[in-house]
Amino acid sequence: MSKSMTGAEILVDALIKEGTECLFGYPGGVVIPIFDVLYKRQKEIRFILARHEQGAAHMADGYARASGKVGVCLATSGPGATNLVTGIATAHMDSIPVVFITGQVNSALIGTDAFQEANIMGITQSITKHNYLVNDVKDLPRIITEAFHIAATGRPGPVLIDLPVDVSNSTLEDYSYPTEINIRGYKPSVKGHRKQITKAAEFIANSERPVIFAGGGVVISDSYKELRELAEKINAPVTTTLMALGVFPEDHELHMGMPGMHGTKVANFGLMECDLIISIGARFDDRITGDVSKFAPNAKIIHIDIDPASVSKIIKVDVPVVGDAKSVLEELIPIVAKREKNHWNDEVAGWKKEHKMFYRTDDTDEVKPQYVVERLCANLPKDSIIATEVGQNQMWAAQYYEYTYPRQLLTSGGLGTMGFGLPAAIGAQLAFPGRTVIDIAGDGSIQMNIQELATAFVERVPVKVAILNNGYLGMVRQWQDLFWDKNYSGTCLKRQVDCPDICCSPSPTCAPYVPDFVKLAESYNVLGLRCTEADKVDETIQKAMAYDGPVVMEFIVAKEENVFPMVPAGKPINEILDVEI
Amino acid sequence: MKKHVISVLVENQFGVLGRVANLFSARAYNIDSLTVGETEDPGISRMTIVAVGDNNILEQIQKQLNKLIDVIKVRDLTGINLVEREALLVKINSHAASRAEIIQAIDIFKGNVVGIQKDSITTEIFGDSDKIEAFIEFIRPFGIKEMVRSGRIAIAR
Structure with a gap:
């Protein structure tokens, strides 16, 4: 059944047909026609007004990460579009399916430096899986279908649709939403090559010391049951x-x-000492391999990945298997020989006993950030969703929170985007209104998108924020501490113009911190709680949990605590710095 | 370091050339030549890209090319039996004394004289890259006023 519709009407209708529950975004001149349709169809699709386009982008991303569905985000042309850029790049690096829609100036004005014009197609070329400029309203239905398909399939990623205002306003006489997709240049291979899978099984059978190295692909392909089955077999x-x-x-x-x-010694030793790495949906990032030339020197590598370009990109692979992890594992498990535990398992078990995660509690009276994370884990429901910012807070959240479900931790792993956590938490909470969603934050990164507290309040999104406030941009300060003679340059957030020129340690006479996070929270109508003592941590968390609405908890934590263990950048991953006992 | 000739079939649409070129520049990889034109199917264009460099990086670029939605097929023609051709337009310094020798060379290289001035001869030469190189070397001593090469086109035999 076809009918006459404008471009703006088609867009909104298509989003609804694609099952979009929440549309995150920000209005502007060239997208008013779209907002007019959103107004008319507000019962069918919920629009979430962020306070900054970057916030909207991370919300759509967080929604997608938590739910596995495609996130959708809408912004205007020019600055609206450029404000999305960090959010798009964040989603791209972590393979998150998000469809971004940007308004564009009138087709006739493109390329003339028109008001609020930016060449967002060019700007986002290398940070999207694909992008489209819509020239003609008759292409719009096909483009939207393709965009959702490309975003969600294969190795997922962001797709951008740039929609000139005249296309939004022009009418298509015979609109119907396409049901078929045929893109000749896009046919991701889901099924792994049988021969390669058999070869992988042979390599496993011949291995004395195998290790499974599981990455984000396991989450995306929903293959954690298969992963466990393989590991146990x-x-x-x-x-x-x-x-x-x-x-x-x-x-x-x-x-x-x-x-x-910042991984465990056990995992790093395991990778370095094994004779076989079975990599499933991981891409050998430099934060994992350390010095590539010294990485896993005795290991053969099986690399299961849906993206052929990830295979042998960093490390030469012995058995590449291109395909969806779930599909490949389903074929591999029945043909792989059962392997009994041997000396290798004993060795790993020995490391596990010897090298437990550890932080000192006797070197300061200050609250340890690791302790706060542990207490959050102990106090929050098992199915809570944890978003993080980036830096020390992110690593402590990774190290000291125990994750039991896929999609439970939402973190900007690839791009390392500060300011990601709060909006991502809001997006996740909108996907799962019944679950507890928390953003574990640092005092630096929370300020990068703190304006989204307004969104949380007005949309009644009860996210909880736990700020680990150490007064520093802690991860950079840590590097300065360890590798740059403790020259705390540009990393002290308490520093004011009248501080001494050279200062490399916090003191009781330091100026008070700005902002006052509790007052700031209150100004957003959000509950603000400050905790300065270790024995009040539980109480603070429980108070936040009991409150029916968004909460900011500020934990004043040890100022110069470092994240350990740590492999210095560029070193092999068995050269590990650790806290002195 | 090896010369690679890569043939890429792409959707005949705006923006595709930029996407392809971008992949090379993102890897700090220089393109020797790139030609693009319509194929027998007007919806599809063929790019012939010649690049010299590290095999691993080039393999990576080919994989990345394959990931582009607008790229339909990528084929590395390196080492296979192929025909490659290039066109050259060149304006050569000449005067009465040298004119005959230049025209003779053009004849030997099966080129055509397409323009003649008091002080110059303009010619077109077509052929494989070795032939083009040889011609350029031969006429260089006379003085090259202006020159343009088309870049290579290639197809498997």
């Missing part, structure tokens, strides 16, 4: 990357923890 120790935390139970005897720069 071949008794291989498992390490899960930051993007995969939660896909394998952390209390499982085969679990080694997270690998890489």
